[in-house]
Amino acid sequence: MSGSASYGEVTGPAGGGESPPPAGAPPQVIVVLTDQQRWDTTGVHGNPAGVTPEFDRLAREGTLFEQAITPNPVCAPARSALQTGRFPTATGVFRNGLPLPQDMPTLAGEFAAAGYTTGYIGKWHLAGEDGPDGPVPPARRGGYARWLASDRLEFTSDAYRTVVYDEDGEPVRLPGYRSDALIDAAIRFVADHHDRPYLLFLSLLEPHHQNPTDDYPAPTGFRERYESAWLPPDLAALGPGAPQGGAHRHLAGYLGQIKRVDEGVGRLRDALRSLGTEENTVLAWTADHGSHFRTRNSEYKRSAHEASVRVPLALTGPGFSGGGLVREPVGTVDLMPTLLAAAGLAVPDGVQGRSLLPLTGGGRDPGRSGSAFVQISEDRVGRAVRTSRWKYAVEAPGADAWNDPDADRYTETELYDLAADPYELDNLVGRDSHRAVADGLRDTLLGWLERIEDTEPVIERAPSRPAGQRRAESFPAEAPWDGVRFGHRPGG
Template structure:
């Protein structure tokens, strides 16, 4: 082979490598805290208008059945980073930080040449605001942060209060960081995670959105008063921190209050929750406008999602943690023309989990995959290939002594039926009634079929499917470790951890 042919081949190979590098997308992941799956106008919300988030759905991939595997902030965030269930990554409560030696998709991207950044609410390891592994740029704060004037730690070098509304502040910081990446090296891709505080309690909308929903009538859901076929613990929860007759995140000052007039406080809370989401939509709009201005939008995978769902009065409950639909469903929308340029907008109906986020991002980036994950890339679903996709999956939650309002939960959600049980934690018989719902025909979970003789065989089948779903993620049902369920408490949680 002549020297000129070799040089020509090397030149061609170099161009191919450069083209591959240039095609690696930037990645922007906006993670909202406690956002309901249907709190968007593209999801059919009757009052919220979210045109910028709707644009993502109109131009990208909308996941109609997206779920978290544990409906609690820190465990769910660790699952998003790692692709693992909580028993595997070790973050099983809201007080444990992400293990420093555990792999994550930001680490893999960093190793593959991405510049990586995190700006906003981290929400793992409540007392630390120091930089975490896997990120070149890391700006966060201790604990929950505040809707106004939060003190941030900038890369472990400086702490200072940044005046302004949280959602706007982190958006501005995100844009400034992305500008710097464009200045430093336009050919090197970046990954940026933006941790929004909104719409987590306590809900304080931006002043311009404080009164947008004042004229919208808000009532307790009908399911709040249909509890006869529900486990007793749900009825006991009504008057607690996580029930509609309790303080509802301090919006009600005198409680418990089961009078009809008490709905006024509930309505104020819900309206404020909606108000915080309007600022999130503004944030998405500002980020999209910046990326368009930089001519980088179509080479960016933009992911909008939540860490867990939120009960908004369903079955008489607020907060999350339970295995009911409003608690476990989250929104996720991905705009990435690299995967949809031939198909146009896509709506995915298959059951997608937070375990799937990390492998999906690494797939798009062409980075080395992580091993032995509980999730998989969603890319095949976009092409309509779901032959190997899950038909059922495990949901679980462990009782917390700091928030003793929800028992241990072990559930399996199939395409049609959901089965929920509440183990005591010591291997003895369950002390709470189980639940069985026909999700396909009863999406609001209004009728518990657990004691219906016509569904006895379905109960037996779902019990076996629960065992199989546990085994599929490496849990031996006979050795399933969990706290002892000490019962539903009425004492308010410590103010420092609310």
């Protein structure tokens, strides 16, 4: 086993300080991806535990996308969308265990074609089920040239034993707590490449659970620090009956993992500052999906609920510094074209996401629908649409969730009023009082399905339920279903 990363010795300035990049220099680009991090773990989203001061600073200095939605709450599908800007059914990676197509334009491929050095560190999870958990053959690395990663890092590492594989497929043991070890490798990468344009994708495992033990191994002392620090309403209401204790057992370790990641990203940003490259570096921080801690189904994700599909997303650097708060729902499928646009590069044909740059600084993008689209796989074949106020989800009855990427018939399963019920504890599906709202959202979802999947499935109404004293009004089909601007309200 190799004793150090393959990036070589750390090289620094001889005189103790770097000159800033020349005016007009291409921006350097870093993506920090966490695994299974809920949106509401961050301070800027109101979390009181104080585990994300660095993310909060990045969001305040840059641009915070307040309502960011993953295209699929499963690891490999979400990651395929991040690398290609296409929804999972378009990449063919609609579930775990499927490889990223080798002939599809990727984030790394486009940056490499523009002369960028490309590097990947951490968890990949796109090699396919016929590959080993650890080494990834060069042809399956999505176009990344520099490589220090495992396909499924949760099976080749533990909290204090991080094993990844270099460009030659040789195992490398990295010292330290796992997220620290990977961030140390990222710091070595930026030091070695600070004088040229690069794309670095840093994919951390935390705060994902350790699969063999079903535990959240935080650094020593960090779990204890966050005992009883925070329990969101959905987990408080649904968690006590969850298998193996759910969030009540795991949340302190989960928060401790996030705190250590946040500290590590602070060290990475300090490295950029010391190298004189911070102002010319686009840095994005997001997650592949969230976690509902076994409160909605038998495991941690794979549902349409906010805890599964809503993730943190903030960017800083050229195009994003001072960009403010974007409240409109967006998808993380938009990140790939966003980073290309930020670097002045063309977006390849077939990309389904849209650049987020027009939304910064209070801008608008007339081409957006005002909603985000979600595909759900493995646990079920489902689809959902998320607007500023509403969540509407459907499921294909009897579908083979492992083998069927889509369906020709769905049934309504969920409708939530996120303004009145942000943690989705009151499912309004089938309520007569909300029939008009559901019909409008059904049309919105069908529009997404036609555009993204080129299908026109049947969506059957949920069985009718009495309204009681509720009432919600209908709106024109073309309305973007924005509750603030278009006045949705429950009746008295």
